[in-house]
Amino acid sequence: MVRSVARVSGVVTPAVWPLFDLQVETPRVELRYATDDDLQALAAFRDGRVVEVGEEPFDGDSSFYMRGPQARWKAITGEWGARSRTSAAWWHLAFAVRADGELVGQQNITAGEFPQVRTVSSFSFLAKPYRGQGLGKEMRAAIIHLAFHGLGALRAESDAFVDNLPSAGISTALGYEPNGTLVATRPSGPALMRRFLLTRERWGVRRRDDIQIDGLAASLPLLGLTETAEPEPGADAAVVEVSGVGEEESET
Numbered sequence: 001m002v003r004s005v006a007r008v009s010g011v012v013t014p015a016v017w018p019l020f021d022l023q024v025e026t027p028r029v030e031l032r033y034a035t036d037d038d039l040q041a042l043a044a045f046r047d048g049r050v051v052e053v054g055e056e057p058f059d060g061d062s063s064f065y066m067r068g069p070q071a072r073w074k075a076i077t078g079e080w081g082a083r084s085r086t087s088a089a090w091w092h093l094a095f096a097v098r099a100d101g102e103l104v105g106q107q108n109i110t111a112g113e114f115p116q117v118r119t120v121s122s123f124s125f126l127a128k129p130y131r132g133q134g135l136g137k138e139m140r141a142a143i144i145h146l147a148f149h150g151l152g153a154l155r156a157e158s159d160a161f162v163d164n165l166p167s168a169g170i171s172t173a174l175g176y177e178p179n180g181t182l183v184a185t186r187p188s189g190p191a192l193m194r195r196f197l198l199t200r201e202r203w204g205v206r207r208r209d210d211i212q213i214d215g216l217a218a219s220l221p222l223l224g225l226t227e228t229a230e231p232e233p234g235a236d237a238a239v240v241e242v243s244g245v246g247e248e249e250s251e252t
């Protein structure tokens, strides 16, 4: 269903930002490209719902290490900034994640030069009451389905500090392989991160048939993709089925 149409003087015009129609659904979670209302609600998760004092799952000067309005402003302006930079050359897709109709967290994917390198990286968080029930794994499974099946990715990458066992657990459970290490900063100082890589081939072994992507076709040109988001010849022989630009699709 197309939601983002504009009606001016009774004339219906196509969506200016068709990503607002993009959603990915699994039997357990619904990921919808985040609206401003979603981003405001998710910015408010910087109140200890995700990260308590002393916990350091994120690198850099994350808004999760702040409290009060400054934390929420940093969170939402960070998302707005990334949304406004989104183009074929670099894009950032933020999704509000709902389970049983409840807003439980956020799942992002980001890519640079995607049409050429076909690589995405992911970021996510869940509010504490919803953890340990497989929802983190489910939302990552949804986003990599979008990346590999919907967009024709060849590689999905994920990094986690060595003490972030749930994040590493998701990667391992979904077939990612260890891909080296890096050192990144967090409030207590530099710390080691593990890198994980999921190739298209390994994703294909585990790919699910119960994940549905809706509203993608109209966004493909915005992301630098043509109507067939097929990987470069030689990189991977798999054919990615993406329906024609401008059509409504319902893919599984």
Ligand SMILES: CC(C)(COP(=O)(O)OP(=O)(O)OC[C@H]1O[C@@H](n2cnc3c(N)ncnc32)[C@H](O)[C@@H]1OP(=O)(O)O)[C@@H](O)C(=O)NCCC(=O)NCCS
Residues within 6 Å of the ligand: 050, 057, 058, 122, 123, 124, 125, 126, 127, 130, 131, 132, 133, 134, 135, 136, 137, 138, 160, 164, 165, 166, 167, 168, 169, 170, 173
């Ligand atoms: C990372 C996060 C999204 C994981 O969500 P979750 O719903 O708790 O994780 P799941 O229940 O889906 O577990 C995923 C896998 O990790 C494993 N796992 C979870 N916690 C674990 C732990 N403490 N030790 C070892 N394995 C663990 C699970 O067993 C599962 O693997 P399995 O399917 O093989 O059993 C959540 O913990 C979170 O929001 N953390 C704070 C933010 C963060 O760290 N984000 C990621 C960094 S960008």
